[in-house]
Amino acid sequence: MFLFEDEANIVQDREDLLSILKMRFGDIPPKIIEAIYDVKSYETLERLILVASNVPNFKVFLEELEEGEGSFRILGDRFNPIEAQYEGDGSGEKKHK
Secondary structure (H helix, E strand, C coil): CCHHHHHHHHHHHHHHHHHHHHHHHCCCCHHHHHHHHHCCCHHHHHHHHHHHHHCCCHHHHHHHHHHHHHCCCCCCHHHCCCHHHEEECCCCCEEEC
């Protein structure tokens, strides 16, 4: 791929990531938008898109954003988008809010 195509993909991924975050969590603080625009790695942006699509809340996304380029695993209950819609009653069974 050519350099300008790489840059175009990175720009598009940043916009896609911000769109997903806005759809799921509402307004995004300017500081977080700046942090997303500071990400230069295509692979990191792709991972963050998957994270944003699957985390149950914005706090978990922020933790992953802080991990930076070194993080690559997206495993476990932290990445269950449906989890936020349910709460436990102590019986081990989850109930819809």
